Amino acid sequence: MNNLENVSRSVSRPTLMRLPGYLNYLKLRQKDELVNISATKIASDLKLNHVQVRKDLASISSGGRPKTGYDIKELISDISTFLGYDNVNEAILVGAGKLGKTLLSYDGFSDYGLNILAAFDTDKNLIGNTINGKPIFSLEKLKDVCKRLNLRIGIITVPAAKAQKICNLLIDSGILAIWNFAPVHLHIPDNIILQNENMAASLAILANQLSERIQRKI
Amino acid sequence: MNNLENVSRSVSRPTLMRLPGYLNYLKLRQKDELVNISATKIASDLKLNHVQVRKDLASISSGGRPKTGYDIKELISDISTFLGYDNVNEAILVGAGKLGKTLLSYDGFSDYGLNILAAFDTDKNLIGNTINGKPIFSLEKLKDVCKRLNLRIGIITVPAAKAQKICNLLIDSGILAIWNFAPVHLHIPDNIILQNENMAASLAILANQLSERIQRKI
Numbered sequence: 001m002n003n004l005e006n007v008s009r010s011v012s013r014p015t016l017m018r019l020p021g022y023l024n025y026l027k028l029r030q031k032d033e034l035v036n037i038s039a040t041k042i043a044s045d046l047k048l049n050h051v052q053v054r055k056d057l058a059s060i061s062s063g064g065r066p067k068t069g070y071d072i073k074e075l076i077s078d079i080s081t082f083l084g085y086d087n088v089n090e091a092i093l094v095g096a097g098k099l100g101k102t103l104l105s106y107d108g109f110s111d112y113g114l115n116i117l118a119a120f121d122t123d124k125n126l127i128g129n130t131i132n133g134k135p136i137f138s139l140e141k142l143k144d145v146c147k148r149l150n151l152r153i154g155i156i157t158v159p160a161a162k163a164q165k166i167c168n169l170l171i172d173s174g175i176l177a178i179w180n181f182a183p184v185h186l187h188i189p190d191n192i193i194l195q196n197e198n199m200a201a202s203l204a205i206l207a208n209q210l211s212e213r214i215q216r217k218i
Numbered sequence: 219m220n221n222l223e224n225v226s227r228s229v230s231r232p233t234l235m236r237l238p239g240y241l242n243y244l245k246l247r248q249k250d251e252l253v254n255i256s257a258t259k260i261a262s263d264l265k266l267n268h269v270q271v272r273k274d275l276a277s278i279s280s281g282g283r284p285k286t287g288y289d290i291k292e293l294i295s296d297i298s299t300f301l302g303y304d305n306v307n308e309a310i311l312v313g314a315g316k317l318g319k320t321l322l323s324y325d326g327f328s329d330y331g332l333n334i335l336a337a338f339d340t341d342k343n344l345i346g347n348t349i350n351g352k353p354i355f356s357l358e359k360l361k362d363v364c365k366r367l368n369l370r371i372g373i374i375t376v377p378a379a380k381a382q383k384i385c386n387l388l389i390d391s392g393i394l395a396i397w398n399f400a401p402v403h404l405h406i407p408d409n410i411i412l413q414n415e416n417m418a419a420s421l422a423i424l425a426n427q428l429s430e431r432i433q434r435k436i
Contacts, residue, residue: 013423018419021378025379046379047402047404082426083425084428107316108320112418112421114421153428177427183238184239184264186265195423199415200330201234201235201236201239202413203332204301206371206413208302209395209411210302210411211305
């Protein structure tokens, strides 16, 4: 049953960020052959505030019942639908270096409704190869492929100094949402959606704080 | 030449997050056989404010010279040393599922001074195997391995519902810094360093904003 008709699609960013965690948790519970679950139980297992969990779930599903709680299957369906995991989002990736290859090889994106169709690169040794069944094309073909397939999501895994140029090319090719893995700040127009994933920065913070911690102890 | 002796190890978090980007950029420039580079040129290429770049670099290197700018090789060395990329940080990973396997296979971490020594899992089909030369051990051996090798960094790639338990086990095993890829909020003591990497949440935001954008247009 899809309860989304009565529910607004607008939820807060923190709620949105928690939804994949609920989904991940509910799928594990489903394997335990559990049928119903309460917001209180979810909150307790995920170490979240139960008022917050109740609010989060009410914003994307009207399936909650007093005492019995939520039907797990229904709640999984509601969250999946809300997050757009049912409608597969097709994306292309630019930069088939170490990180690009790793993302192409990762089979977990399909759990989140993302399918990387192809990669683009300027390296002649890479062009024409496939990784995990995904072809690597010449960067020159990017615009044509994006326009022809009406693609909306582009993933950037090129070096920092090349990222802005690729970003501009993606936007010029009709891409509306950019997932940027290059360790650099991108300048984009207001109508473009940008999500940064900076693993190098995370590691820098981790390593720096760790070395400070260890030095203080000595 | 190492100029770090005159430089404080404390820089702001935004500066720290930009440092890997500079490093990445400088390594590319070095390939172009360039010897010196000015903060203005770096700022222009990376689309950053030149005052900010000047300040960032001055905080980790005293190698800047009027007119000639920085010696690229020296600046690369100063940033690498500051970020601890010279001293390899050894880490273990818990959860050898799809994401765990992908991170074990990724060869780019060594560029950031991170070396994942081994993985731990409860799945008997995985224990005893190696991925990219890294062994998968039984979770029961985690504490012993961490203590014996005096390890400080733990990477969590288990499902959301299991992450807190693993987090507690890591802390109990002497781990000081946790890189968490599970889509869940972890509760940790004040003395533990935590860095969250939530790709599912990033994708949820991207997909949700994209679907809103497309619906508005229709």
